[in-house]
Amino acid sequence: MPAIPGLRVIRSAIDGYGVVATRDFAPGDVLTEVDGVMWREDELVDDRYSLWINDGVYFDMLDQTRWINHSCQPNAEIEADEDGRGGAWARIVAIRPIRAGEEITYDYAFTAEIAEPCRCGTPACRKWIVDEEELPRLMEILREQGPLEDPARPGVE
Numbered sequence: 001m002p003a004i005p006g007l008r009v010i011r012s013a014i015d016g017y018g019v020v021a022t023r024d025f026a027p028g029d030v031l032t033e034v035d036g037v038m039w040r041e042d043e044l045v046d047d048r049y050s051l052w053i054n055d056g057v058y059f060d061m062l063d064q065t066r067w068i069n070h071s072c073q074p075n076a077e078i079e080a081d082e083d084g085r086g087g088a089w090a091r092i093v094a095i096r097p098i099r100a101g102e103e104i105t106y107d108y109a110f111t112a113e114i115a116e117p118c119r120c121g122t123p124a125c126r127k128w129i130v131d132e133e134e135l136p137r138l139m140e141i142l143r144e145q146g147p148l149e150d151p152a153r154p155g156v157e
């Protein structure tokens with residue numbers, strides 16, 4: 001798969017692989033469109049690198065963008081929606097100035113049920129990869145059920 005201009009996959013200080021910018025981006029710049037495949041909940045294929053698009057609709061990231069790490073204080077965000085023709089689209093957009101060499105991150109905003117421990121290391125780290133609004137519910141789940149199991153993490157670590 002050819003490299004995406006302006007982005008490069010690296011060994012990340014955050015976790016496993018990551019993606020860095022190879023040039024500067026300004027807020028609002030589209031870093032790249034995401035090459036992916038849309039699928040629905042009842043035909044689950046591989047949800048490890050999938051974006052949530054709408055209720056029961058996911059987008060499996062097929063290109064280097066799947067290696068972008070989560071951060072609780074990200075420098076980018078995902079814009080995504082169904083395309084109305086049976087598919088979906090997603091793109092990665094800078095939300096603050098990004099300098100060449102900086103690792104690209106966005107907020108995975110997981111639901112409480114699929115939260116994972118966070119190692120982003122930012123001052124605002126929520127300690128969990130979870131949507132900020134889901135955090136109280138996650139704390140409730142943890143109180144009731146004990147620690148979530150650290151899910152098996154196949155692939156590159």
Ligand SMILES: [Zn+2]
Pocket residue numbers: 071072073118119120121122124125126127128
């Ligand atoms: Zn964090």
